[in-house]
Amino acid sequence: MLFKEYEINNETLVIIPSDKKNCKSYETTQEVHIEKNPIDIINESCKSFGSSYIGRSEGSKSLLNINYKVPIIIEEVSEMIFFPTTSPRNPRCCWVSLNHIKHYERQEENTRVFFDNNTSIVLEISYQSFANQFYRATRLLLILKTKKNLLK
DSSP states (O other), rough: OOOSSOOTTTEEEEEEEEESSSSEESSSSSSEEEOOOHHHHHHHHHTTTOEEEEEEHHHHHHTTTOOSSSOOOEEETTEEEEEEEETTHHHHHTTEEEGEEEEEEEEEEEEEEETTSSEEEEESSHHHHHHHHHHHHHHHHHHHHHHHHHHO
16 A cells, blocks of 8 residues: 555654655654655654754754754654665665664675664665764754753
8 A cells, every 4th residue: 555644653663765755754653655755754754843854953963963864853752863874865765763773794895783672684885874864963952952961
């Protein structure tokens, strides 16, 4: 079944493009086929939580002092952070949830990502690039947690 609407949620592990117009969302218990590309899903999910992809991206750029392949906070309260595997403009860009990564390892020229639901997937991204993206997203999470603690 192909869904026209989809919102990233706490169960979303990774969003992977199928072709130029469709993508798959792997969740903790199911695989969802969506009639949209990943960046549209990211943007619409950000909007449903009161912002936009551009707004979230600009915020992350400012917090992390970086300009490309920026991780973004989809939703602050549950600390939902996703990061891209390539430039978000690239139609092959996947978006990975930081919250569900158990560990990752090199698999030839790609990276195998293991999730907390005991599943794994091979992504077309070098181990070093994935490690860098994971690090950036983790820094963003740390900044978010620090800011939340200052408000308490």
